[in-house]
Amino acid sequence: MKHLMALVLLMTSLTTLGNDLSDGVPEESPSVLPADRDIPKDEFGKMVRQGQLIFSDTGQFARAYVGNDLSCRNCHLDQGRKAGSAPLWAAFLSYPAYRAKNHRVNTFAERLQECFRYSMNGKAPPLGDPTLVALESYAYWMEKNAKINPRLTERGVPQLQKPSSPPSYERGKIVYANNCELCHGANGQGKRANDGHLAFPPLWGNRSFNWGAGMAQLDKAAAYIKTNMPLSLGGSLSNQDAWDVAYFVDGHDRPQDPRYTGSVDETRALFHHTRNSLYGHLVAGHVLGSGPVSQN
Template sequence: MTTTPAFILKPSRPVAARTVLRLGSLALALAGAGALTSIAMAAETPSAPPKSEINASVGTGAKFVPPPESSIPNDEFGKMVKLGRDIMLDTPKYAKAYVGNTLSCVNCHTDAGRMAGSAPLWAAYVSYPAYRGKNKKVNTYEERLQGCFMYSQNGKAPPLGSETLVALQSYSYWLSKGLPVDEKVAGRGYPNLPDPAQTPDYVRGQKVFEAKCAICHAADGQGQYVNGETVFPPLWGPKSFNWGAGMGSYKNAAKFIYANMPYGMSYSLTPQEAWDVAYFMDAQERPQDPRWTGTVAGTRAKFHDSKFSLYGTKMNGKLLGDIGAPKPR
């Protein structure tokens, strides 16, 4: 595998090429071939899949395969499905009015929301309506999507019934064709991760980031851009997800990183490395939680009372989240 991030080159318009670009934007890093050592050793055994087939789904037991894009119907419904796919791949372009950063949905839901073990849309769609502890009520699928815009996109919620939400729901519905409703689906969310052998550590995480992630996300974690378009997303700072996002839990971030990163090298980090680099990432400042109560202490007590949230804790002498009220959207 080459260590050159070749997919930063802007592809032509066809879907497959655009998908490659958007998948490239998700990479935590493309490190050297040496990072594949553990995978290579596993691949030598008869029961292991070829290295080319190792992706997030391998650790999930998922059997479901969503329909190919070529089967999207050529009618009015199909147009809405395609719009939902386009929003996934380039959210700032296709849902500009509701986005407050440079991230796209595909940054957390790889392969345009198709990949098992990367919070696939097909598994989420059949799991709603459902109660969410985050807002302490039963949420419809559209309401769940609204949360992504508020927190991960650091924007504002599209109105229920808006074209943006209808398109994403149509795409998710189409992807889930054949799945039973309201049953546990293998591949939903991110695969479980073993508890860390050592308490996650900032210094160790920084070393993992510098060795495996900075090549794509830049030394300052602010990502990379080509012609004004996000190629590798920012992991913290004003253009990244806010403190209310699911990735603001370093446990969630560690599970995602372990199964999906560096991009194209799933499960190449050790569990400890995933925990450490997630801790380092979440120990950086980012936009304010939109649920801000007026004080950092009050916001932490109400929304971040978890050992996996670093909001409201001191890191390198700075109180994380002490940046004032969220900017209006």
Template sequence: MNRHRLLLPALAAVMLVACQRPPAGSDMPAKPANTATAAAPAASAAAPAPTTMKPATAFTPPPESAIPEGPFGDMVREGRELFVHTAQKAPAYVGNGLACANCHLDAGRQPNSAPLWGAYGMYPAYRSKNKHVNSFGERLQGCFQFSMNGKAPPLDSREMLALEAYAYWMATGAPIGVKLDGAGYPKQGFKPPQPPDYARGETVFQRDCALCHGSDGLGQKVAGRYVFPPLWGPDSFNWGAGMHELDNAAAFIKANMPLSRGNTLSDQDAWDVAMYMDAHERPQDPRFKGDLAQTRKDFHDTPMSLYGTTVNGHLLGSRPARRQGSR
């Protein structure tokens, strides 16, 4: 317990790696002797950068001490609080145990963990995920639907205004339409030496991840709140979230995990543990209409997604994790 209390200052800055052997009664079956190995990611899996995009540019966001006084600064601070304590500040729109800051570390400031300052100036933009040009607000709505397993706040809601104000302020001085160094997750050209492997990933998890995320991968709580987030199960991101795709998870893990020791895992370890994490059940993709194969065809037709594929004898997505009492 004392050790966990010492780790509390890192509460808002945690997220992905993978898991250990599934507990009895979990949705994942025991691993048979022949463990699964994912197909090697195809070079075409990552969409090419637009030809009009300018080269990456260095940028440093303003310090939090520079948030101004007055009504605008108050809204920025409100947005920061919502970003770090999402379930507590926006309970009507959150359906799991995560916060925005679990995937966007240091309250959305840390490079190579999809920082807000790297995203704000790149919208409006076309997204293949929903096949239309998205505003920044729509992009945030998607995070609530998929990563938070909840529902989208209205674009004119106070929650959305606060988050947009926080992102806008953090991007103060950043060029518009320019990919900044450290924006997103560093997955360009990031390929595993060997195809990702579930069994190797379990070993990495036991060695480097279970201390924080729990031996069952379901996170750890203090006083009823997660201090380390769940990586799968009913309180994690759902099958529609970007982190369920191997390249996103591996790039995030490589750059940021274990917490405060990013870039210490080998490339292979990062891909293997991403495979292990993403081969566990989580809440259903909200776009699911009753046909698993059709949902994969419509939304997951990529080697980076394990949804609708069989790993260790289990068809992923067929028994999605649900919170107790939910339908």
């Protein structure tokens, strides 16, 4: 009987997952994920806690490798647990994997290096560096019970259907003003709490992720926004609104792609030859990637 129930549950979740791909709203995180109180009180547990600290306040606990105001937790919600916000535990289970971005098989640690290089606009910690060991320990600890869970497609962010009209900067600007500006500010600069801690992350400008980050790609940004934004109201924007506002956000300049060759055109041809990147395009009177990047 138990097995039958499990099978029914599995079938239901698989059916729902199929739907997720179209509406951008994933299922909840599996409840099997451990809570903080389950972190073991031993040497491994210490490393897990260190990873959690780095994850929560990256600029403070991995200062040498961070070049902006962001922390891992700003995008990976629920401290890396939440399905639909590229949960850390599902990423851990997905590597080693081939990545078109660098045309080779990457280990999980190498994938973490890229987060620092692009999303954190910093530099990659060397392999074996305690920063990477701590983050990997945190991810491994989190996924420990997830191995037996069938819903491994929760890696990343559910894809979003293409919009019915091509994304528009002008429409996106309105969506932004109505839904995003409250927290991320009129100039995308984010907001700090009264005690100085970053509360809401900057979305463009010199303190945000650089042009090499996944979030600088329209499809990834639109999917993330649709699933997770505004905070607590994920799924409330229409697909069109999510694409439009992604275009508006990614239609602003940000720190240079670290793979920059010295020429925007060449860098676009080599690394941004996709309709999902606005790098090198003229948007709102400015060629993106040509700087200077606004001081937020």
